[in-house]
Amino acid sequence: MKARPAPNPKDTQADLASLADAFAALDDVGEVAAFLRDLCTPAELEAIADRWKVVPLLQQGVPYREIHERTGVSVTTTGRVARSLEHGHRGYAAAIARLATR
Structure with missing residues:
Protein backbone atom coordinates (compact mmCIF):
# COMPACT_ATOMS: atom_id res chain seq x y z
CA MET A 1 0.00 0.00 0.00
CA THR A 41 -19.37 6.66 -0.19
CA PRO A 42 -22.74 5.18 0.76
CA ALA A 43 -21.28 4.13 4.13
CA GLU A 44 -19.99 7.66 4.78
CA LEU A 45 -23.39 9.12 3.88
CA GLU A 46 -25.08 6.69 6.26
CA ALA A 47 -22.68 7.62 9.07
CA ILE A 48 -23.22 11.35 8.52
CA ALA A 49 -27.00 10.93 8.31
CA ASP A 50 -26.97 8.83 11.50
CA ARG A 51 -25.13 11.56 13.38
CA TRP A 52 -27.56 14.20 12.23
CA LYS A 53 -30.56 11.96 13.00
CA VAL A 54 -29.71 11.79 16.70
CA VAL A 55 -29.24 15.54 17.20
CA PRO A 56 -32.93 16.42 17.73
CA LEU A 57 -33.40 13.40 19.98
CA LEU A 58 -30.46 14.46 22.14
CA GLN A 59 -31.89 17.96 22.33
CA GLN A 60 -35.17 16.48 23.55
CA GLY A 61 -33.27 14.64 26.30
CA VAL A 62 -33.96 11.16 24.96
CA PRO A 63 -31.64 8.62 26.64
CA TYR A 64 -28.91 7.07 24.50
CA ARG A 65 -30.36 3.56 24.70
CA GLU A 66 -33.78 4.79 23.58
CA ILE A 67 -32.14 6.67 20.69
CA HIS A 68 -30.49 3.39 19.70
CA GLU A 69 -33.81 1.54 19.91
CA ARG A 70 -35.61 4.18 17.82
CA THR A 71 -32.94 4.75 15.18
CA GLY A 72 -30.49 1.86 15.21
CA VAL A 73 -27.66 4.36 15.71
CA SER A 74 -25.05 3.00 18.12
CA VAL A 75 -24.77 4.31 21.65
CA THR A 76 -21.12 5.13 20.88
CA THR A 77 -22.07 7.32 17.91
CA THR A 78 -24.78 8.99 19.96
CA GLY A 79 -22.22 9.76 22.65
CA ARG A 80 -19.87 11.29 20.12
CA VAL A 81 -22.64 13.51 18.78
CA ALA A 82 -23.58 14.52 22.33
CA ARG A 83 -19.97 15.51 23.03
CA SER A 84 -19.87 17.56 19.84
CA LEU A 85 -23.10 19.29 20.78
CA GLU A 86 -21.69 20.12 24.19
CA HIS A 87 -18.01 20.80 23.45
CA GLY A 88 -17.67 21.01 19.67
CA HIS A 89 -17.29 23.87 17.24
CA ARG A 90 -20.98 24.89 17.39
CA GLY A 91 -21.65 23.60 13.88
CA TYR A 92 -24.63 21.51 14.94
CA ALA A 93 -26.00 24.51 16.85
CA ALA A 94 -25.63 26.78 13.83
CA ALA A 95 -27.46 24.32 11.57
CA ILE A 96 -30.22 23.80 14.14
CA ALA A 97 -30.69 27.53 14.56
CA ARG A 98 -30.89 28.10 10.81
CA LEU A 99 -33.43 25.32 10.36
CA ALA A 100 -35.54 26.72 13.19
CA THR A 101 -35.87 30.05 11.39
CA ARG A 102 -37.05 28.54 8.11
Missing part, protein backbone atom coordinates in the same frame (compact mmCIF):
# COMPACT_ATOMS: atom_id res chain seq x y z
CA LYS A 2 1.23 3.48 -0.84
CA ALA A 3 2.35 5.47 2.20
CA ARG A 4 0.69 8.84 2.67
CA PRO A 5 2.74 11.74 4.00
CA ALA A 6 1.70 13.14 7.37
CA PRO A 7 -0.83 15.91 6.84
CA ASN A 8 0.38 19.46 7.19
CA PRO A 9 -2.01 21.22 9.63
CA LYS A 10 -2.04 24.31 7.41
CA ASP A 11 -3.01 22.22 4.38
CA THR A 12 -5.72 20.46 6.39
CA GLN A 13 -7.24 23.79 7.40
CA ALA A 14 -7.07 25.09 3.83
CA ASP A 15 -8.63 21.87 2.53
CA LEU A 16 -11.46 22.10 5.06
CA ALA A 17 -12.03 25.75 4.18
CA SER A 18 -12.16 24.87 0.49
CA LEU A 19 -14.70 22.11 1.14
CA ALA A 20 -16.81 24.39 3.33
CA ASP A 21 -16.70 27.03 0.60
CA ALA A 22 -17.96 24.47 -1.93
CA PHE A 23 -20.93 23.65 0.32
CA ALA A 24 -21.67 27.33 0.85
CA ALA A 25 -21.65 27.93 -2.92
CA LEU A 26 -24.50 25.47 -3.53
CA ASP A 27 -27.95 26.95 -3.95
CA ASP A 28 -30.43 24.37 -2.73
CA VAL A 29 -31.04 21.05 -1.01
CA GLY A 30 -30.91 19.14 -4.29
CA GLU A 31 -27.47 20.48 -5.16
CA VAL A 32 -26.15 19.74 -1.68
CA ALA A 33 -27.54 16.19 -1.83
CA ALA A 34 -25.96 15.61 -5.24
CA PHE A 35 -22.64 16.98 -4.01
CA LEU A 36 -22.75 14.73 -0.94
CA ARG A 37 -23.53 11.68 -3.10
CA ASP A 38 -20.57 12.49 -5.35
CA LEU A 39 -18.27 13.25 -2.45
CA CYS A 40 -19.06 10.41 -0.04
